[in-house]
Amino acid sequence: MAEGPAGPRVLVPGQRCEVWVGSITDGSRELVFASGELLLEAPNWTPGNAALVLNGSGALWTLDLGTGSLDRLPITGLPDLNNDHVLGPTGTRIYVSANDGHIYEAGLAGGPATRITAEDGFFHFLHGVSPDGKQLAYVGIEAGNFSAPGRIMTMPVDGGPPASVDTGRGHSDGPEYSPDGRWLYFNTEAFTSRPGHAQIARVRPGGGTPERLTDSGTVDWFPHLSPDGALASYLEFPPGTVGHPADLPVKIVTVSVQDWSTPLHSWSLFGGQGTLNVNSWSPDSTRFACVAYPVG
Incomplete structure (x- = not known):
């Protein structure tokens, strides 16, 4: 979830945006893009391992991994976007959250976007699309009150009434479907009374008792399963971190x-917000992408 309906993030003086690709087979990393002007966030991987889709300056961009070229997607009718966006299972449609609090759908090739969510009193922060392409999973913030805990919710991709998924007390975030559609993976503060101690869990999309997956002294956010369902990545913040802020020493962990x-x-790496908000596994499950924001 992006932290509130602020405008697009920008780099601070002396800061760089670096897009990296990590290999799960040998642990190596490759720098594929860097800029001292444009702040990019939250890479999605396109089919065929050819390109990344990122947001920056309120818009969507594609980064060709073969040529290194960065091009703005010609999508119309969208407000400024945040870093919550996910490709549909066919790789031809993309679902995005905008700073007006709504979720939109558009073609990855460009063209007009369509708003999906209704004026239901919530801000909507998208994180998951079901493998059959029929359902969305998102974080709902009632009345735009960002001091209140986020709720895990689902809804049909063509609109319709949302359903709340009970995940216990405390803020929950980052709901993402497993590749078989049987689980929602997410992070939650439900297992502690202390703020700043999010852990990874999973729950059935229809609800039930959440199953805790990490039990650590760090603050663990945004679990992402590889397309083959065998591996997962998540973002580890320092102990006591409240929320998922930017510009901190963090770790990407794979398990x-x-x-x-x-x-x-x-x-x-130095990052946090924008580094790994959405699923950035390659379609062949051998690599993942992330973004760092070093200063100086």
Whole structure:
């Protein structure tokens, strides 16, 4: 979830935006784009491993991994976007959250966008599309009150009444469907009475008792499963971090979904908000993309 309906983020003086691709097979990292002018966030991977889709300056951009070229997507009828956007299962449609609090759908090739969410008293922050392309999972913030806990909610992609998924007390965020559609993975403050101690969990899309997956002293956000369902990545903030702010020393951690307590790899970087808000696994499950924001 983006932190409130603010305008597009910008780089501070002396800061750079760096887009990286990490390999899960050997733990290596490759810098694929850098800029001292444009702040990009939250990479999605397109089919065929060819390009990344990121947001920046309120719009969507494609980064060609073969040529390194960055091009603005010609989508019309959208307010400024935040960093919550997900490709549909066919890779031809994209679902995005905008700073007006609504979710929109558009073609990845461009053209007019369509608003999906209704004026229901909530701000809507998209995180997941079901594997069959029929449902969206998002965080609902009632009345735009960002001091109140976020709720995990689902709704049909063509609009219609939303459903609330009970995840217990405290803020929950980042709901994302597993590749088989049987689970929603998310982070939550439900397992502690202390603020600033989010952990990873999962729950059935229809509700039920959440299952805790991480039990750490760090603050763990945004779980993303690889397309083959075997691996997961998440963002680790320092202990006591409240929310998922920008400009902190963080780690990207990868694990087997069978053992969340034993990291396979971890990558340290300066970032946080915008680094790994959405699923950025490559379609072949061998790589993931992320964004760092080093200063100086």
